[in-house]
Amino acid sequence: MDVRELIRSLEGNSRQYQQVLQHVPRTPGPALSGIENAQLREIIGVLTDIQEEVIEYRLKKILKEEHPYIPTIKVEKIKQNDHHQHLPLSQLVDVFLAQRRALLQLLQATPTATWSRTGVHESEGHISFQEIIRRMTEKDRQVLANLNRLLLQIEST
Template sequence: MEVRELIELFEGNFKQYNQLLNKLEGNPYLLQSLGSNAELQEKLSLLTDIQDEIVDFRLKKIISEEHPYLPRINPEHLKQYGIHRQQPLQKIILDFLQQRRALIKLLHALPLENWERTGVHEDEGHISFKELVRRMIEKDRKILEELKQALMVQHT
């Protein structure tokens, strides 16, 4: 997949996240009802913490270091100790969207040769910046579908 196409897909996913999550912010009743939904709040909290891990300890590390070691992400650890686990839903949404905006800026500014830089993943060996972004896009599709379903259930 071309870099330009990856950026466009990533931006498309961001727009969907932004649209869905801003519906929550614009609807205090829905936000309040979801705020009491511990499962959805936990999912968004975990998603935001995982995104932080991917951006800060994988993507940025690959750009700044030569073949850095990339440990696996432990979702169970993040569920217990992640920085977003105790935050209100509005704060989680804000942090998630801000991180995405910053990543989009980074993707646009990144020289083409940096997309091929690699890190050494604990389980998979060498993995490129480009592949990590592609995987984020792929996982986003599943997460967006789950989020849409959760919002439809809450809204009915």
């Protein structure tokens, strides 16, 4: 995919997140049990923390430095640190969507030639800014499918 296609794909995924997350009940209650609230908070919290990790410590680093070191994302470590998971579900959703808007602004402001810049990934070697975005769009599809499945389960109970 070229740069424009990747941006369009990420915009489409962002719209889907917006649509899916607007159906998330914001507080536990008749529509959302405490367990379901905890499940959603964990998924969205980890997603928010990973997205922050990718934006701040991968993408921005590649834009600022020449071939920076890029460590592997360790999901279990992120779950332990849970920077955002302490937030109520409604705030978590808002933080995630705000991050996504900021990411899209960053991508739209980044010159096309800059997308070929690379970082040195801990286990994969050189990886480009563009490849990281491609992987994000791919991962988005999986996460959106999981969120949709969970929300359908919640609605059917």
